[in-house]
Amino acid sequence: MSDIRHLIRTSDFSTQEIITLFHNALDYKQLLMSKTPTHQPLKHKNVITIFFENSTRTLSSFELAVKNLGGDILRLDVSRSSTSKGETISDTAANLNAMNPDAIIIRHRNAGAGYYLSAHVNCPIINGGDGAHSHPTQALLDLLTIIEHFGLEELQTLKNADTIAPFAPLDSIKGKKIAIVGDVVNSRVANSNIELLTRFGMEVILVAPPHFLPQTSLRTSDNLKAIAQEVDVIMSLRTQTERHDQVIYGSLKDYASRFCVTKEIVGDNPCIILHPGPVHRNIDIDDEVLKDSRSKVLEQVTNGVCVRMAALDFLIA
């Protein structure tokens, strides 16, 4: 059996590996912040990015992460690739594999695309988002942002992998409540976060109109105003209009009137507010809250580069 590791879902990494990954990500962050060059574990390594869905943050974040580690990027232009001429994804994969890349980062509208690809290649596959299924590096950067706020000191004390519990390893995070708000049923970000955050002992509450909720055993609510007062973290999600077959809400304005994260909704709760981007301003989160110091949306973007550097280093080097 091949010992190549992939990152298709958050459950591909053990809790112990995630803690080590976060230590490394924070080391990278310090170096990046002080403009100190990092070591170059990806020198002479080639990483292919192939994104069949649009992306601003994730693609540039991965590419910057590869460059920061000294690696080379080959970005496959999907509009010009042979997949658009009818080649199957497994044939595209076999051809990419024949170029001997050191990793392939893929985003695809179909759930399972990365998993499927991993059967056809001899290098790590990193899932940059597959349909509504999974977006593991987004959930990892979200959790790192939460830990940085509530449990940084405790994280730093967890150095010895043997002592790290597989469930709820950080007391400062365990029992913290997070509201995941919006189009949960269509969100790969929500899916990955539900697995990861519950593994770290957080209580996840899904807040959405009924047609945006999946079948779940988690607590649910359609009353953001009430829930916002009792949580430590609010994670707002974009309405995934591209994944809707039909318009299933009156209008985005109606939706926003109940689910937009506003100053009034947050009140003086000292919680933090997250969003994976792209934000629909004044529909997901209003302008004022985005400017508030409780909003960690840009911190998430910074952490994204560092988490991806640590993941690439772990999987490739």
Ligand code: NCD
């Ligand atoms: C998310 C995605 O593409 O899954 N964005 C991201 O990766 N930063 C969320 C979204 O598109 O709404």
